[in-house]
Amino acid sequence: KTLVNEGEVDTYRDLLIQLAGYCDQVKIPRVNCRVNSQGAIDKGDYTSRKYVINLSQMTMPWVIKYFGKLENLPSNVRVIRSNLRKETRRIKRGKSGAPSLSLNLEMNEITFKQT
Numbered sequence: 745k746t747l748v749n750e751g752e753v754d755t756y757r758d759l760l761i762q763l764a765g766y767c768d769q770v771k772i773p774r775v776n777c778r779v780n781s782q783g784a785i786d787k788g789d790y791t792s793r794k795y796v797i798n799l800s801q802m803t804m805p806w807v808i809k810y811f812g813k814l815e816n817l818p819s820n821v822r823v824i825r826s827n828l829r830k831e832t833r834r835i836k837r838g839k840s841g842a843p844s845l846s847l848n849l850e851m852n853e854i855t856f857k858q859t
Contacts, residue, residue: 759821759853763797770809776801790856795821799847801831807847817851825850 760779767777778798784791799810807828814823827848 759795759818762817763795763851766810766813767799769813770806772799772802772806772810784855790854793853793855795849795851795853797847797849797851799849800844802845802847804845807845810847818853820855821851821853823849824852 760781763779764774764777767774767779776799780796780798782794782796784793799806825848829846829848830843831846832843
């Protein structure tokens with residue numbers, strides 16, 4: 745996204761806010777939602793930036809709603825890896841708590857350089 749005479753705008757901060765905001769929109773508590781990013785890597789004609797989202801102690805409706813929000817991502821962002829696991833917490837010896845889900849997503853944002 746650029747404006748005339750403004751130069752290139754870094755989308756890094758905006759995308760982090762957007763991904764974390766999806767947690768708020770589907771009512772996932774912030775303690776259960778971690779969004780991180782690695783620095784941009786120069787690949788010659790383009791730069792690549794990796795985003796990692798960890799959602800813990802989830803229920804299936806939250807997972808479905810969060811995945812639905814990913815439809816709103818810009819076209820230069822792709823989910824490259826996803827992992828959904830069942831978690832069972834131990835409350836007391838021999839007794840298990842209610843099961844929950846853990847979702848880990850890795851995304852890649854590609855930004856092509858202007859020539």
